[in-house]
Amino acid sequence: MHAWPQPKLAPRTAFAGAPVIIGAIVAGVLIAFAGATGSVMYLALVIALAAVVATLADWTIGIPLLLFVSSTDGFIKHLTSSAATYILKDALLALILLGLFFRLVLKHDERPDGTRWRGVIAWAVYLGFMTTQLVHPASSWAGAFGAFRAHAAFAVLFVVGAIYFQKRERLSRTANLSIVLLTLCALGALAQHVLGDRWMTLSPGFMKASLHYTTFPSEAARVAGASDAVYRMYGTLVDPASLGLASTYGILFAIAALARLRGGWRLLAIGAIPLMGIALALSEARAAIGGLVFGVLVLAVLLATRRATRGFAVGGLVLLALAVPAGIALTNGSIADRIFAHDQVAYAQETRDESRDIVLNSLTTYPFGHGLGATGAGGNLRDDTGLGVDNVFFANLYETGIIGLAAFLFVQLVLLALGFRAAMRARSTAAQTVFAGVVAAQCALLVSCWFSQGAFDYAPLAQMFWLFSGAVATSDRWAV
Numbered sequence: 001m002h003a004w005p006q007p008k009l010a011p012r013t014a015f016a017g018a019p020v021i022i023g024a025i026v027a028g029v030l031i032a033f034a035g036a037t038g039s040v041m042y043l044a045l046v047i048a049l050a051a052v053v054a055t056l057a058d059w060t061i062g063i064p065l066l067l068f069v070s071s072t073d074g075f076i077k078h079l080t081s082s083a084a085t086y087i088l089k090d091a092l093l094a095l096i097l098l099g100l101f102f103r104l105v106l107k108h109d110e111r112p113d114g115t116r117w118r119g120v121i122a123w124a125v126y127l128g129f130m131t132t133q134l135v136h137p138a139s140s141w142a143g144a145f146g147a148f149r150a151h152a153a154f155a156v157l158f159v160v161g162a163i164y165f166q167k168r169e170r171l172s173r174t175a176n177l178s179i180v181l182l183t184l185c186a187l188g189a190l191a192q193h194v195l196g197d198r199w200m201t202l203s204p205g206f207m208k209a210s211l212h213y214t215t216f217p218s219e220a221a222r223v224a225g226a227s228d229a230v231y232r233m234y235g236t237l238v239d240p241a242s243l244g245l246a247s248t249y250g251i252l253f254a255i256a257a258l259a260r261l262r263g264g265w266r267l268l269a270i271g272a273i274p275l276m277g278i279a280l281a282l283s284e285a286r287a288a289i290g291g292l293v294f295g296v297l298v299l300a301v302l303l304a305t306r307r308a309t310r311g312f313a314v315g316g317l318v319l320l321a322l323a324v325p326a327g328i329a330l331t332n333g334s335i336a337d338r339i340f341a342h343d344q345v346a347y348a349q350e351t352r353d354e355s356r357d358i359v360l361n362s363l364t365t366y367p368f369g370h371g372l373g374a375t376g377a378g379g380n381l382r383d384d385t386g387l388g389v390d391n392v393f394f395a396n397l398y399e400t401g402i403i404g405l406a407a408f409l410f411v412q413l414v415l416l417a418l419g420f421r422a423a424m425r426a427r428s429t430a431a432q433t434v435f436a437g438v439v440a441a442q443c444a445l446l447v448s449c450w451f452s453q454g455a456f457d458y459a460p461l462a463q464m465f466w467l468f469s470g471a472v473a474t475s476d477r478w479a480v
Helices: 018-037 041-057 059-071 073-080 083-106 120-135 141-151 153-164 169-201 204-212 219-223 240-257 263-283 286-303 307-321 323-330 334-340 342-361 392-425 429-448 461-473
Strands: none
Touching: 041 059, 041 083, 059 073, 059 083, 059 153, 059 169, 059 461, 073 083, 073 204, 083 153, 120 141, 120 153, 120 392, 120 461, 141 153, 153 461, 169 204, 169 240, 169 263, 169 429, 169 461, 240 263, 240 286, 240 307, 240 429, 240 461, 263 286, 263 307, 263 323, 286 307, 286 429, 307 323, 307 429, 342 392, 392 429, 392 461, 429 461
16 A cells, blocks of 8 residues: 655645635626626626636637627627627727737747748738828718728737637637527527517617618508518627628538538538528628629539539528528518619619719819728717718728728738638648638628628628638648
8 A cells, every 4th residue: 555645735826726716706796796786787797807817818718709799799789888888899809919919928839830921911001001091080080990990900810810720620610600600690680580579679779770770661652551661680780781791601601611510510500501591681681692692603613623512512502592482481572672673772773873973073182082981980989970882992992092992902802812722722621611611701792892881891790801811811721
């Protein structure tokens, strides 16, 4: 027999867990107080403190947190109507950058691994130019800051993504997480549809948003017997346009994922595709529908290049087709009217033509643009309104002039070319399908840009696009 001596705890070892114990006690008290008073403020404080500590301790935890918050962006804002909710994503981004900085300083083995970063010049030109536009506001500093935040602030995720995806297995895991979160957005739209008017009673914010995106029958329609208003769903996001684009993004990612997923996960993806298709119909976002059509064509071409993925492109199209009759039925045919009704399409085109003429006619007088924020981007972080331009390209031209539009096109085309390169050169099916989804989704967003002003501004699209652009820039990791 051997007698094992009992270890003696040094004082510092014995009390090493004291901060954790104290933190747990404080959290418990706050949660108990929240339950006793019926106030969620203290519970939210606990969650916020936990997120801060966790992200600073391990910055990689902040990535899924940021994607989750971005995917519930509208629900949080509409529920609380608090100004603090408008900077949640910005605060998380700052925590990620701070945690990343500390980790790179303290751990040399987690610094960039030497893989070439492609597209850095295009990214730096775009972000650098947009930063200079902060001193060129259209009407107010708040407007300029709000517009910069919407257009370019999350572009720093390019760097975060390039470092985060040094562990190559994170690429497919993050893509799968994105599908889950975008499916959550679609479920939010279905819940809104099922609840009907009860959805608007959740808070004044939901009432205001729902009424803003409701079309009531005209006098002539009421005379003809129509009485029902048409509600456009937005689910957990800020508006129907963001829901439509998020559904398009998720559908393309999910179709691409069918070839790499197995078992129950593949079954979930099979169910998610028609579900997001129904959510797209409930949003009645025509720009997103147009983008999806083009994105599916691009994805089919990319998946057809390999025998292992070829059949899944056809399967994805069949699953998506299942959503068409369900979407028409749930919207009582209003989605078909919105897409094919001549009057609605003509009115939308006339509005775009008017704004386009304003932009082009002012170009000779303002070749450098009217200033950041001139088109109203930035939401509730600004007080002033701008010219509504339902076209990303003309909006860039109006705000930042010829140079701004050139910088935007430069970074988009470079990243798109790198995405195609990554999809064609990736050795594994897992990486190839992720890059195929990234390319198809970017193509879909670029097409929707012709009919929408915020394709690359909306959450969670901005966060996902720039994060995966970091993987695209370092795609040589998956080519060996």
